Amino acid sequence: MAKQYETVIGLEVHVELATKTKIFCGCSTAFGGAPNTHTCPVCTGMPGSLPVLNKQVVEYAAAVGLATNCSITQYCKFDRKNYFYPDNPQNYQISQLYLPICRNGHVEIETENGKKQVRIHEIHMEEDAGKLIHDEWDDCSLVDFNRSGVPLIEIVSEPDMRSAEEVIAYLEKLRLIIQYLGASDCKLQEGSMRADVNLSVREVGSETFGTRTETKNLNSFKAIARAIENERERQIDLIEDGKAVIQETRRWDDAKEYSYAMRSKEDAQDYRYFPEPDLVPIVISDEWLDTIRNQQPEFRDEKMKRYKEEFDIPEYDISIITASKHMADLFEEAVALGSNPKKVSNWLMVETLRLMKDRSIEAEDLKFSAANLAKLIALTESKTINSSVAKEVFEVMFDENIDPDQYVEAKGLKTVNDEGALRSVIETILTENPQSVADYKAGKVKAIGFLTGQTMKAMKGKADPSEINRILMELLQ
Amino acid sequence: MDITQLTALELGKKIRQREISVREAVLASQKKISEQEDSLHCYITLNTEAALMQADQIQKKIDDKTLTSPLAGVPVAIKDNICTKDILTTCASKILSNFIPPYSAEAYQNLEKQGAILLGKTNMDEFAMGSTTETSAFGVTKNPRDPNRVPGGSSGGSCAAVAADECFYALGSDTGGSIRQPSSFCGVTGIKPTYGTVSRYGLVAYGSSLDQIGPIAKDVTDCAVILEAIASYDPKDSTSVKRDSYDFTAGLVNDVKGLKIGLPNDYFGDGLDSEVKASILAAAKTLEAQGAILEEFDLGLVDYAIPAYYTIASAEASSNLARFDGVKYGYRTDDAEELHHMYKKSRSEGFGPEVKRRIMLGSFVLSSGYYDAYYLKALRTKALIKQAFDNAFDKYDIILGPAAPTTAPKFGELVSDPIKMYLSDIYTISTNLAGLPGISIPCGNDHAGLPIGVQMLAKCFDEKTLIRAAYSFEQTKERR
Structure with a gap:
């Protein structure tokens, strides 16, 4: 008797907020500008530049938090996440670790198996990175900082989902809430909504979680469903073979329907988080929070x-x-x-x-x-x-x-309302189609359809079909 | 008359009264620079031709009365970690040896609006990390009072340039004493304003929560006027404070009657040179003679200030300096095999040993598993130190003590021993941890004729009282 396994899934969802300007500078967030045209000293990490928080980001993040039943951290802070990569101009990302803006929420999802709550661990604000373009021809890499500093929220769920169906229902729920708020258009294909899947399996009935993996690069609901199924099977195969699941980050290749390991926990980086000294704590007063609450759609x-x-x-x-x-x-x-x-x-x-x-x-x-x-x-x-x-x-x-x-x-598409004209056209049609008239009189009701079609054709479509029908019936009496 | 010996305000007045043209002033400074720079090396970059062009433009504006500021036409030197548009800004580091900023720091822009003329960018410890200006990648600056000795640091170039009349005033930055200590060593006056008073926009960050730009000049009056010019609420700097008043010159009053001055016992104990101690106590007595009330007290926590400071400043620096990676600007190694190799090589070749030491220290204290034990503990210590000062300022208007434990040391004495160098910051760093304003003004000389500076501190946003005490003290001394 084969063992029964349960899939345990938690999601990290990144959503690009629909602000006009970036999170820490006045540059445009518009998509598709020529490389490095929506940039300034702040979002390109020039020495001496300083971030200034876009208030709209706080309002959107708090609004999403309220809509997902989170408690709002009225004294929250930004932290620096330190890591080196060329798309990250300061070599740190301004994010939130210690005091994220929203915590302890939940949304209700509905699947074939009924209704269920998915808990939200936290929602935090952060900045997006730039984009690397690898030029194979010239064997070089170029950086475009237009996306650098575009505001994001990351919505971290608890490991409450058990199937791809539940994951999709959860994502649809989030997407609707955020779209209704106008906080983002949430397009997976265009990357304004991105979901990373944390998944582990365990024997049905087990109280403890198995070792989880994180799968990235999921650009559609279909890809998410496929990746979940694939990862579930991969982990079960490993366990059945007596091997261990390794805690690692994997990248999904949707064309090949296969994921591969990007990095394991051992080479996980130490991000050396610490409070961002260039920004003051954000104090969300009761009044401000009420205003945001009252603006909920x-x-x-x-x-x-x-x-x-x-x-x-x-x-x-x-x-x-x-x-x-x-x-x-x-x-x-x-x-x-x-x-x-x-x-x-x-x-x-x-x-x-x-x-x-x-x-x-x-x-x-x-x-x-x-x-x-x-x-x-x-x-x-x-x-x-x-x-x-x-x-x-x-x-x-x-x-x-x-x-x-x-x-x-x-x-010139208006219906012709001249009854005389219509009547004379129908009369002509009847004269030209004696067989159909005979068929009708012999009880073949279908012949009416043909005659109506001929009339409509002669009228170049601009007749009221019910009028045609009325006159036809009258003349055929 | 040697124009270069005038104070900034004296020169400004003569310019407005048409006794001296702006061009004459600039040429006089440039002549002084060309005579002395080979031996002193106060500057990293000279702005020679542009300064003369600027002089003519400013002269016109003064002539047609569109510029009436007291600093109009007065030549200035700017520390090389303050961004100046289209002019090399190196932070005295090889890694920024080719960096020309496309924007100016807010503080410098404020000076430009007043008609300041930039003579050049001054030498400093690399990224402001050091106490002697010896960590500069471009060579040391010599103390104008004794060329065998350091000018102090990290704003050593700015203080030496003022002391040597190679400029009329200068801007420095102070993260742990970098304005006050070299001011003491060079015999000039420098103010570290309350955190948030002068915009940090365009100041290349070392310790973001501690850094402040401030004036360095020949007397208190100049400093007050310069501070008034550079201070502003700047929406571009989130830590900038909208102050009730920017009228610092209102503090230029010769009156300390009833002013309560606290002398922290902690600042007069072991490690303080006896000649320095005597000079500082004499300065206190001078103020007492003018009507101030002196009282000794225990500030406490002084031993914890240095470890807390070096933990916080290094942690912030390790992150602030991450952007210097050879990708976007600055120095990049000639040959590298791949990305991480390029990062490592560019940074290994671009940074000097003191900067590397602090990046490593800062990375260590932020590492997972150590964060609570070091960084968080340092932040708590910082809060306690602030509390100790708050308590003291409940009783005193001014806290008075030395700016440095000794007069200027010889080359190599401090830089060769990092711990000794860090300990020499003992009297200045608490001020930055607490965000307080502080001033260093000359109060005497040791037996070798080396200057001694007295440091005064006031509570946050009370520069006015600080300036009043310093100005009153200065009035008791003869002009140099």
Whole structure:
């Protein structure tokens, strides 16, 4: 009988905060500038330069802490983490060790196995490093300090997760909270959210933890799931073979679906942490904390509850719409502009999801505005355009956020409301298709569809299908 | 008249009254420099041509009255750990031997606004680590009063330049006595302001929680005016303090009646040279004669100040100096096989032995397993020392004692024995641990004619009383 193993997982999640400027200087955090253009003496570690804390970083970090039920350290400090690497211009990182801003929190996750709490050990603030670019051709390495000093928070969980499914649920939960706060866009692919997985296995029933490894370089939920499965199996194989799991840091290669050891505990560095003498302690007064607390938005769970009460839309739709702050905003804005909630929900659930899949974009990156969606819905409600034209217009709007009123006008897509004209077109169609008329009269109801299609074709799509149907029926009596 | 013997304020006045042109003043200083530099070596870098160009620009502004500052047109020397835009700033280290900062320190910018003219950058102990200016990578500075002796350190170049009339005043930095001790050895006046008074932005950090820039000049009046010019609240320095008043010249009052002066017994015990002791006690008596009230007291904890100081300063230095790695600026070794080899070689070749010693000491006390025993204990000691001073200042307006246990030693005497060198800082380092303001002013000479400085300390942010006591004492002496 094979032994049963349990996987024990804790996460260290780094999140890049959405501040306009860096954590300790006034340089821009914008992505994609030419190398070393978003830099100054502070974020390039020039002698004599000094850090000055960006207050917004404290507010975002505390807001995330409050939203994850943490206690906020109202007297907190920064520490220096000392290590040499060229992407780290001072050769120390300003981080928090002794008095992190948030501690002892938790979030609730839900999986197929039900609800569960994942505890958060701490959240601390720190600065990001620059980027090394290795030029194989010239056999040299270059440093770009544009990312150096971009603010990060690191969210450290307790080892409370037991499966990849729980890990993903936890990450989704964090991502939603942080996106709802506007503290980060949390994109794993672009690195604004990064998760390192601490994993160990133990026999089911065991009280003590096994030796853990830390796996880095996980750039998607899929990679995380694959890496967890892979590492679980690797550790079980070692144990079954009577070998020991070594405490080490491993790097995941998603293309090869394999991880390799980067460094073991033995060569783990001594970071020689000590309080950062260039920064004064941060005192978060009760008033400041209250202000941050009062600015907390409505989070997803509350939103879902409210939608259920306010709008007559399916629970499934609610869960999809609120799974993205941006989509929920679109929904609420369009409704506020007078659109029917059911219609808005329909557009989001059907056409929007279809095109998102087709164009492979995330909900947070939707380009069209709520105002334009509301206009489009108004155009269909007033029957100014028919539903197939509406879908065409929506697709253009989805890609380019055009104004549907102007677009419909410019392209001449309005439904023709001249009954006489429509009636004469239908009369012609009936004359040209005697067989279909005969089929219909013989009881083949399907023939109506063909005749409607022919009429719509002749009208170049700009007819109201229900009108066509009404006139057809009348003439066929 | 030898212009160079004027004080900064005397010169400033003559410039404003058109008795002396700015160019004349600069040329006079440069002549003095060219006559003496070969033997004294106060400067690492001279700003000769730029200073003359600057002189003409400043003269115009003085002529059209857009510049009316008392320091307008007065030539200054700046310690070489204070960044000066487009001018070599080496910290007297090989590792920064090619470093030209693209920005100026806030304190220097404040002086520029007053119309100061930079003569050059002065010699110092490498990264301000030393008490004699002998750890400089660019050779020693000689004490103008006796070329066989050290000028003190680490601001030895700045103090010697003032003493030798190679500038009218200078800026130094003080982490554990680096302004006050060389001022004492060279017979000049220097102030270490309250921590947070002068911005540290652009001062190459040694011990961040202890470093302060301060003035070095020929008398107390100059020092007060210079301090007023360089002090400012600077949002770029998080440890900068927004003070209620920057009116330091308000302390230039000759009146010590009723001023309570404490003489710590701890500062007059073993190890203090008897001639120095006699001179300091005589200075105290002079103030008493002017109406001050003297009292001896036990400060306590003095024995713990040196270990606490060298633990904290070295710990901070080990981290502050990590950025000098050959990657971004400064010295890089010629040949290295890979990254870590490049780091090791560049740093091994770029730093001198005293700097290496402190980096190792600092790295050690921060190491896991030792942090609590050394670094944390030192921080607690620092808090206790601050408490001891706070208690003393409940009773006294001024604490008075020597700035150094001896007069200037001969070359090699201190630098060859690090422990002896560290112990020579005994009277100055507590001030930095407690963040207090302190001043050293000449009070006499020993039998060999070497200057002795009396040190006075005041409570934090009370430079005004400090300046009043020092100024009153100075008024009892004849001008040199």
